[in-house]
Amino acid sequence: MRDTAVKTKKTAKKGSQASSQLYLQSVAAVDAYATDVAQTPAPTLQNPPSGYGDLQNAYSQAQSRIVAFTNKVLELLLSIPGAIDQDATGFQSNIDTARQEVRALQQNPNDGQTKNSLINHLGLLLGAVQQSQGVVSNFLNGLQDFQDNKLPDAAAQLTRFSNQALQFAQNAQTDADNAALWDFAQSLSGLAEEAQELVGSAQQIADSWHDMSIDLQQVVNDVNQTTADTNANQFDTVSDDLDTTSQHVAMVAADAEDLDVNDNANLARR
Numbered sequence: 001m002r003d004t005a006v007k008t009k010k011t012a013k014k015g016s017q018a019s020s021q022l023y024l025q026s027v028a029a030v031d032a033y034a035t036d037v038a039q040t041p042a043p044t045l046q047n048p049p050s051g052y053g054d055l056q057n058a059y060s061q062a063q064s065r066i067v068a069f070t071n072k073v074l075e076l077l078l079s080i081p082g083a084i085d086q087d088a089t090g091f092q093s094n095i096d097t098a099r100q101e102v103r104a105l106q107q108n109p110n111d112g113q114t115k116n117s118l119i120n121h122l123g124l125l126l127g128a129v130q131q132s133q134g135v136v137s138n139f140l141n142g143l144q145d146f147q148d149n150k151l152p153d154a155a156a157q158l159t160r161f162s163n164q165a166l167q168f169a170q171n172a173q174t175d176a177d178n179a180a181l182w183d184f185a186q187s188l189s190g191l192a193e194e195a196q197e198l199v200g201s202a203q204q205i206a207d208s209w210h211d212m213s214i215d216l217q218q219v220v221n222d223v224n225q226t227t228a229d230t231n232a233n234q235f236d237t238v239s240d241d242l243d244t245t246s247q248h249v250a251m252v253a254a255d256a257e258d259l260d261v262n263d264n265a266n267l268a269r270r
Contacts, residue, residue, distance in 0.1 A: 026201035034070040043180035047173040081259040088253035147202035155195040162188035212255035
């Protein structure tokens with residue numbers, strides 16, 4: 001008999017209040033960055049110097065890309081946890097069905113039809129969990145790209161645009177244009193620093209999602225073990241396996257609840 005002394009859903013909530021607050025702040029930082037970039041247009045000048053239009057066009061295109069890929073990360077941060085929580089409810093329903101079949105097999109171990117049905121349900125459960133696992137894995141891969149590539153590239157681009165704006169400011173024909181270009185350059189420099197700081201926030205988010213990835217893999221391992229025990233006609237052990245699987249599914253649901261920030265008014269507006 002396997003040890004089933006694992007955490008229940010209530011005790012599976014791994015995030016302390018402090019770490020949960022840090023996670024929320026990190027997600028809010030992603031939201032703020034997208035908003036800050038979107039709300040920083042290139043200024044319209046009274047007497048634009050030669051070449052300024054090229055800067056406007058290049059910055060506008062970069063601005064759109066930065067906002068788009070940052071909002072995509074935010075969209076997934078807001079949507080995936082709730083979806084995984086719903087998936088976990090489906091996992092538990094499949095486990096409940098499997099339990100009924102195991103009870104029947106404990107009474108009649110030679111019932112081949114029920115055994116095949118149980119194996120089928122375990123296969124469906126495994127496929128569903130692996131699908132959720134793939135969603136989380138794809139998100140974490142995208143977040144890694146956001147952290148390692150997109151944010152550093154954005155910081156470099158924004159710094160380059162800031163330097164160009166300062167050069168244009170030196171050649172501005174009016175005080176108003178000079179002031180507008182100076183302010184624009186300073187704003188871009190601030191956005192570049194914000195992008196660099198967001199790398200740390202992205203890592204905090206990845207760390208927070210790591211538990212759910214681990215717990216989903218544990219459920220996959222549980223289902224594979226349960227299937228092996230079923231094939232070996234160890235139906236008492238299978239019953240214990242399902243209890244363990246159910247508790248690990250509850251941990252996945254708890255992870256998803258920890259990561260769900262949709263109750264935050266400032267983020268739920270998206």
